[in-house]
Amino acid sequence: MSPTISSLGLATLLLGLASAQRQIGPEENHPSLTTWRCTKAGGCTEVKNFVVLDSLAHNVYQAANGGSCGSWGSAPNETACPTKEACAENCVQEGLDDYSRVGVTTEGAAMTMYQLRDGSLVSPRVYLLEPSKDKYEMMHLTGMEFTFDVDATRLPCGMNSALYLSEMYADGGRSELNPGGATHGTGYCDAQCYTTPFINGEGNLEGYGACCNEMDIWEANSRANHIAPHPCNQTGVYLCEGEDCAFEGVCDKNGCAWNPYRNNNPQEYGRGANFSVDTTRPFTVVTQFPANAAGELTEIHRLYVQDGHVIRSETVNNPDLPQVNYLNDEFCEATGSRKFIGLGGHKEMGDSFDRGMVLAFSIWWDEGGGMRWLDGAPEAGPCDETEGFPANIVKTEPNPVVTFSNIKWGELGSTFKPECKNGLACLTVASSIHSQNCDNMEAATERHFFYHGATESTSKSSARALEREKENCHWCQIRRFPNNKEAPITIVNEEDDAVIPSTFRFLQESKLGHGVEAAEDSFRSGCECRDDEECQYRGCLCLQEQEDDSDDEGTARKKVYMYHMHGSKAGLLRSHFLKHSKRPIYECHEGCACTDGCPNRVVERGRKVPLQIFRTTQRGWGVRSLVDIKRGQFVDRYIGEILTPEEAQRRRKESSISQRKDVYLFALDKFTDPDSPDPRLQGPPLEIDGEFMAGPTRFINHSCEPNLRIFARVGDHADKHMHDIGLFALRDIPAGEELTFDYVDGVSDEDNDAKDKSKQGDMTPCLCGSKNCRGFLW
Structure with missing residues (x-):
């Protein structure tokens, strides 16, 4: 003024x-x-x-x-x-x-x-x-x-x-x-x-x-x-x-x-x-x-x-x-x-x-x-x-x-250009804002999704074909998601004429495959905390299995939340767990007495980040965010079809890309233990297959220097055998920088064949381009 x-x-x-x-x-x-x-x-x-x-x-x-x-x-x-x-x-x-x-x-x-x-x-x-x-x-x-x-x-x-x-x-x-x-x-x-x-x-x-x-x-x-x-x-x-x-x-x-x-x-x-x-x-x-x-x-x-x-x-x-x-x-x-x-x-x-x-x-x-x-x-x-x-x-x-x-x-998008780390793809000026309102975002995205070859004014057979094509329309699938307007998913290709296969399905939640069953309701339980502030280690049922924090010598310390609970960092993973811990995250869930606003329901509340699937110059499709992401922030889950170990192995054998099928498969093995009292956790784990149906994270590429890390997340403890895979930011990520995670994070040097030159001929080369690239994936 x-x-x-x-x-x-x-x-x-x-x-x-x-x-x-x-x-x-x-x-x-x-x-x-x-x-x-x-x-x-x-x-x-x-x-x-x-x-x-x-x-x-x-x-x-x-x-x-x-x-x-x-x-x-x-x-x-x-x-x-x-x-x-x-x-x-x-x-x-x-x-x-x-x-x-x-x-x-x-x-x-x-x-x-x-x-x-x-x-x-x-x-x-x-x-x-x-x-x-x-x-x-x-x-x-x-x-x-x-x-x-x-x-x-x-x-x-x-x-x-x-x-x-x-x-x-x-x-x-x-x-x-x-x-x-x-x-x-x-x-x-x-x-x-x-x-x-x-x-x-x-x-x-x-x-x-x-x-x-x-x-x-x-x-x-x-x-x-x-x-x-x-x-x-x-x-x-x-x-x-x-x-x-x-x-x-x-x-x-x-x-x-x-x-x-x-x-x-x-x-x-x-x-x-x-x-x-x-x-x-x-x-x-x-x-x-x-x-x-x-x-x-x-x-x-x-x-x-x-x-x-x-x-x-x-x-x-x-x-x-x-x-x-x-x-x-x-x-x-x-x-x-x-x-x-x-x-x-x-x-x-x-x-x-x-x-x-x-x-x-x-x-x-x-x-x-x-x-x-x-x-x-x-x-x-x-x-x-x-x-x-x-x-x-x-x-x-x-x-x-x-x-x-x-x-x-x-x-819009023509007067500035962000710089990205590690040579990863930056947001192009044509797409530099997520700030378009929903109508504009839908209009811009619609052009990349509709490939219908018929019009409703043509013959009945053509009209039926049109309806079938609409069923395969990715935009039609995405726009039905409850969080579409708050955190839209968009797809752009400014590199070539490739499109996502029409047979691919976008999912909001994972789909249970044949032979996979969730826990019966009688086994389910949740905390009885009377208000959100009571969702703390003293008495909160959801957090009973959370490990004590320990120093490098193994000395137990007072338990702390995995998430910051208050202030400007509320909902972000604490730095100690983000960098050095492979511990699972135990969250409150829909079966709990606490409210949806409970600070221990980060993954439960779902994705809040607008994501864009885009065509990279040499690595196929990739994913970037249209907003800045903070260090420790939850980005999204990896979802798809949850398969029995037998079905997952069958798909590996029949896959046209042989061992590269593992690009899409995630073993839910965080709690696998042959001595577990839960028989579902004793044998080979269930696996998530994102090749044919998944969310946007299915298109995230690998990097040996990633900006995301995966964490196992448990809601209802009765479903530990099919726990969530959550992706969190390892550092601040500017809008437009390509999102990546390490596909072989957790594989020890002894188990990694990338250093064995005699095996490299059959291995999948890594194209991440980072300074510390290992050269091969598996």
Whole structure:
């Protein structure tokens, strides 16, 4: 949001006098700023733009006597401006030949803005001009994305580096009385509907407010950040008076705000390596504006890139709000943004994009309010009640400054590219966001799934053939999954013409093969914990078989949960178990008295990660996530047909790929023990076959340096013979990096034939390409 009059303070109010129509003195020397326009097909094209200082920040005065022409918050001086024509004649604006005097410097693609110059307040605001310098560059961002780099290191609590859009006129309101227009920085408006002496460069004799749609892409310092669309029910620059200018007027002054702190994710953004985004170093900010099939803006997504890794906004950590990691109308309504919804919500904001908006940059502090709406504890940020006031800001940082650079905009996925580890396949720019809404995701995915060769208008036999083809349609199978909209599965092939065989079936749960039986109900049991907090080792039936934790010498320690149970890491496997333990995970389940929200039901709750099956360059199909995955996070289970050991062996012998059938077979042998009192665990184990029917994890490739590890997971102890195979992240995995696990994890060096050269001729070569590749699988 832009500053309110009450929060500006006297120093800021006196900073700029008024916009004027006639420029005198030195010729305006607009600093150049390199930007880029991007497409997926053609990459990014460099453009030389320019910036212009807001007219209020120029030196404006009466030509005859040097007197004031007016100040922010009021109509123009009556003596100088009895009429608009007189105002245009009497008030002049000095040209600015050195923008560094007002705190703005540029070099190539970077612009640095200073709050103070030589100890004096400057607090500049500039707008992006076209290469011709005659008009503002107009942004049309519906269905697009906007990207920039920022260095906010020297912005402490109380500072605001703002990058936002205003529905100003492209020419800045150029007219006979305002011949300079955009070239002189005129025409400002925003959703706060401020009164200024001039509107669109003409005398504002009636004292109107200037209202227009405003999209705050970035308002931030190094401690907190904020996104907020502010729709209005008017187009262009609207002259308001009375109630129209007020809080319940034509614009949403508060906007629908997205702030990591308000979403209860305080570790997402801040100073230091313990934050997901470390603001002590520069980083890239990407804001995406996906549209639905009708071309309407429905959501706004934020992600960052730092050290080559994509960092997406974390999902709202509040059970009373929609569990999303982006802005949409549902989130805005749930957070009390009544005015936002009433004024048209995201659709209205998108309509403003379609008409075109002007890009503005500013740096400022809040003399009256200390910027607590942006960074103040307890809800908006970590800053206390006093450190955001100017007198305390300069004690922390004597010279607050921000640098914006590498400004790009264009098609979704075209302005940035994540870097992936170990040479694994990265998410292509064409698929770089999972942020499309469900309609868009379905539309994009549908093109890869439907290969029906008949139409319903053809013969009955063709119609029947069509129905059979629809039965084989992978998309039709997937869209029926209960979690499809929350965590969709998509398939893309940008390498060749291969398709997944039509006979393959996608499953939501494993299917019991012939001769495989689950335990009888009479053998089933669950914990009787009265609430989720009681699901602890003291008395929880589900955890009775959990081993004590032990050190390297075997000394028993106090038991600890396999999962983190509270805070931002809740639901993640603890590092000790993730790296060094092959212990099974014992979870609560549907037969327990605890609720679905029990922290010991991670695998039980199912996959929450949207996965994409994609064609790799040389290893067939692979799998990647469309969101960042945290270290220790559950990704999905390996499911398929559960077979008797006899049937599994028969399929091995009859397989056309001989020993490579083991690529799809998982032995459920975690609890196999010839001395077990359970006869089902004494002999050869059951096996899962994912070749012909499975979930998306069936397509995950092997790596000798994997980013996933498999764990045996037990729900009801009566079903230990057919326990789950869960895949968990070994490290943080950026969106788009190919997911892999070690197919021979757990095989000792003594049992591994890969080192025996005499056997390598009959072995399956490994194509993982990692530095420590073993060369062969089996």
